[in-house]
Amino acid sequence: MAKDLAKALADLKEDEALAIVREKLNAGADPIGILNDAGRGMETVGARFSKSEYFIPDLVYSGEILKQINELVKPKLAKGGAVKTGGKVIIGTVAGDIHDIGKDIVVFMLDVSGFEVFDLGVDVPIQKFVDKIKETGSTVVGLSGFLTLAYDAMKQTVEAIQKAGLRDKTRIMIGGGQITDDIVKYTGADAYGKDAVAGVTLARKWLSAK
């Protein structure tokens, strides 16, 4: 049996991936090493998604497998777990909109890409974004919205960040089904990501340019 966890995960072989993890844990393998392998597998998933070899079902399913791997590994893990080195990102679905599927996929991709993600949930009051920026010192914010009502909520959120004097050091990305360049301009955001990988690319660009 192949022992390559990264490959099994990247190829979405659920049973095989979980069997490898169990086998490794039983043999006393380092749990951090297992998580690193899984991380490499997820990198491949992300790369395949960028190349349009994988689509949303593949991404979501890889997440389901990863979740189970994490659950198997967690009891063996010393406190703290893996260190997030990619930087901090705040994300949430803006006020009035309760959709979370798209946001959750972005959160998941940011998380497996090594970012420390502060997920504020859905229907997030404007002030909560401002408070979270102050609290965490995060310089990247993602605003999600599925409905057209999100246009104004995004605009108001960007304005509130501006009013709080935080706009200059904060980069803001928006995303959702009805987002275009015109909406970026309208809301005063910096950019939009057309999918989760584009969101990760933006975050990476902004946080490494600091």
Place this chain on the structure above:
Amino acid sequence: MEKKWEEMTADEKRNDLIGKWLSPPGVKYASPDAEKEYKARVQRILDAINLKKPDRVPVFPMMGFFPAYYAGFTPRDVMYDYDKLMSSHVKYVLDFQPDAHGSVTISPPGKSFDILDYKLYAWPGHGVAPEYSYQCIEGEYMKADEYDALTDDPTYFFLTTFLPRTMAALDAFKMISPLTSMTEMYGGFTGAALVPYGLPPVQAALKALMDAGTEAFKWIQTVGAYGGAMAVAGFPGFFGGGTKAPFDTIGDTLRGTRGIITDMYRQPAKLIRAMEQITPIMVKMGVANARQNGCPVVFIPLHKGADGFMSEEQFKKFYWPTLKDLITGLIAEGCIPFPWAEGGYNTRLKLIKDVPKGKVIWGFDTTDMAKAKEILGDVACIGGNMSIATLSVGTVQNVKDSVKKLIADAGKGGGYIMMSGAVIENVPPANVKAMIDATKEYGVYK
């Protein structure tokens, strides 16, 4: 004498429905002009569907709660006050003069859902602010191991599992016996099957259902007159009925996005079997409404098959086969299926061309319309793509420019209906007006 519906061929059924759409029985027009305009509007749409050149491009902006906002109401107001719902939609149509109106039923009776303690949606004043539209709350209302239950007896599954989970007031329906037990008088047949209806919680649930129905009846008594009133004034309705693609039926509100995606990997055969099982039910839903409303167009909003949502291979395996069966089934019943592809469908165009000529309207949200026209133009009427972003935040000039470009890209030679890319909510009225007026100005065929 008139033939029975069951004895008619598909073409006869289609002609029957089209005849009722063109000349709705019992309508007394406000004036000879209203009658002339009514018929001209339907004919314009029919010409586009039949891939003929109409006098000009028909325009049908798809409305969400725009009429409410325009009349100074919130979505909450019109969901709870049916006179306001009715008056706002009438005002919109008379003020803007589109070629067709949608349905007032886009705004359901709020109080019915209060009574049922509905869990599937949040709605204005009940989970979302009064000034916003209702929104679906995704969940696994059907569990991964319940495919057999759904497939064996969809109605019993809905009655005893799906409804109790999505309508808390109907929780006791879990206790109801299969209705198919009631085949004999004695023993374990009907006598025993009646017992659950004597239990207080079941009776309370039945009472709640009746109360919700009373409210829905009040709603329809007011808004049911809308279609007739608009016909009298010269404006046809666009929708005969609605239904859903089997993949979306299961993926949207039964299993949820995450649920159906995991099923695609873990139990693809069960998923496919369930979709096949519910396809005839989805056909019947559309046909019943179309016949009742005397209009052949059946709306099918498409959600989870868009570009990026699944690979072409997954689309071919999971999404298209039962959607195609649904389309074919509706056509066989004389209907004009109107699949509405939300998101982009650029990678699907060649596949979805596989429908009979002049029988379908393919509606698009963000799909490249020049490409859609090039690929589908000789087989199906196309519609849509007026950007909801432009309508929301653009200027009147931006809207006019978009209309002009759309007509140039997609309107050539007929076979195109101007529609918004997504439902119109709280957008500047001047932009809606510009969309309609510019189509009338630039859309004339010589």
